[in-house]
Amino acid sequence: MKTYAVREITEYIKDLFDADRTLGSVWVQGEVSRLTRARSGHWYFTIKDAHAQLSCVMFRSAASRVSIDVSPGAEILVHGKVGVYVARGEYQLVADMVEAVGGIGDLHRQFEDLKRKLDAEGLFDGERKQAIPSFPKRIGVVTSPTAAAWQDIQTVLSRRMPLVEVLLSPSLVQGSEAPAQIVRALQRLYRRDVDVILLARGGGSLEDLWCFNDEAVARTVAASPIPVISGVGHEIDFTIVDFVVDLRAPTPSAAAEQATPNRDDLLQDIDRLRMRLAQELGDAIGLHSRELANLQGRLRWLTPSKRIEADSRGLADLRGRQERAISSTLARLHERLSSRERALDTANPLHILGRGYALVIDERGEIIRRAAQVSAGQRLDIQLADDTIKVKVDE
Known part of the structure; x- marks a missing residue:
């Protein structure tokens, strides 16, 4: 049986905490108790609820940035990393941010909670993503008709692919009424013959973009029978919708670019293909011309006149050979006859x-x-x- 030292087993437990991705960045809500502000500037406090408590430490650099009143009995949101303090064998939350409940920190917590929930259901899986069509004929757009994003999308589409038909399904893209309107706008397009949908709005604060973190909006996008491209905010802004859509673009203009091929690029491709086709046709014609000339040359020797001429030469050759054979045979017979005549003459009784x-x-x-x-x-x-x-x- 292996025996561990206290330090060894404690450091092993610390390594397990450090390797856990959830514990590496977590928001925790609780009531402050036993707050100590050390002369060094570090804060030591505990947050608790009705069932448990958690020790926290906030070092001076992070504590100096806290802008809310933190005092015993206050309900707060704390962000940080849960780890193990080896010297005491205790786990604690090393805090780097404190927010009041209902503030930005609360929105971040709600964002992370919904993100984990939908991810666990498989709504972010790459296998369920639909392919974006290469040459859409009709594009549906969900955004506000008065927003700059709508103007940007039209400008990009008219430049890149002016023949494409664009169908706007208007909706609010900010405020408490926006999620329900976005859901209805998407569902209207689901019943239309569109090839791809752009869900877009320009940049803004976390609160401005919050309608795109709505669970109903995310589930409606996930259920779309049509590929959806998001273009919400700026490149650094991420919403729940960005994880659910089939393709995320950093801006509305980029979403329009992702949805369409560039007309100029297509024209260049056509020119390259035309040149390639002309080259291949020229090569093919040259090859077949050489083959045709070869066949014509062979055909000249296969015409009836050429065949008769060749057969005539063969017949003449055979006739010559036959005549030479007959002459040779006659000569041999004549010689034999002469020899016999001489023999007969020699044997003639009259002689x-x-x-x-x-x-x-x-x-x-x-x-x-x-x-x-x-x-x-x-x-x-x-x-x-x-x-x-x-x-x-x-x-």
Whole structure:
């Protein structure tokens, strides 16, 4: 079992307090008790309610800025950081601001309370945000028709996208009646064919902008079937509506810019696309022209006349080869015939007879080769080289 020193466990608890985001910046309301103003200028006091109490310390620099009367029994709002004082092992609120209940501090507390509530319900989640259309045809605007914000929005829209139709749904944007009017103005646009809604007003104090921290307004914006862009106050001003809308713009003019493309930018894009298209068309035409020329060149060799010409050359070549083959064959046959003729001529009996020999032939034309083949009184023909002698055998 691990054992901790008192200091170790206390510092561990202090680290847990320091890591907690809620405790790092918190407003606490309570009644002042046991107030001590030290000679150093630091204040040490306790705030309590019916169920608990909380020790507080306010250092001299912060205490010097307090403008209200802080005394035991007073109900106040205290802002600061809850931490652990290690030396005593106590947790305390290190205060940096004190406000009277109902003052600015109270509004901040209400703001933070509603912000935490709606955030816990998921109304600030990025997954529920709607995409802003790139090219809206009709834009709805919720603002006061007499406000400078309305004039600024019209000026920006006419410059950036003069063809867009703008539909104003008028409403108060300040005062106690403003939240209900804003809700009705939004609901009117929900029933109209608009592509995007601008919810806007110019700058002002926290109280002036308070209608945009109204819970009913925030929930109506969250339920919008149409993308909503807020442009409330100045860049440093944040309202509850800014967390709920689909897109926050720092000013009304910026909201109008966020809702529309710039006409000049579009014209430049069109020029770039035109040049790119011309380049790609030129490249494509050049490529297809080269392919066409190649096909035309191949086609010239595929026309009937070219085919006949090629076949004719082939036929002539075959005929020449055939003639050469026939001539060669005839020459070989002629040579063989001449050779045979010479052989026959050499073997011709007449040539033999010319050398003094003779042929004896009987009446049947048979050659007599032996004496036994003839008899007395038989008639024979003696064939000489150039004539025939007829004889008769005596014995």
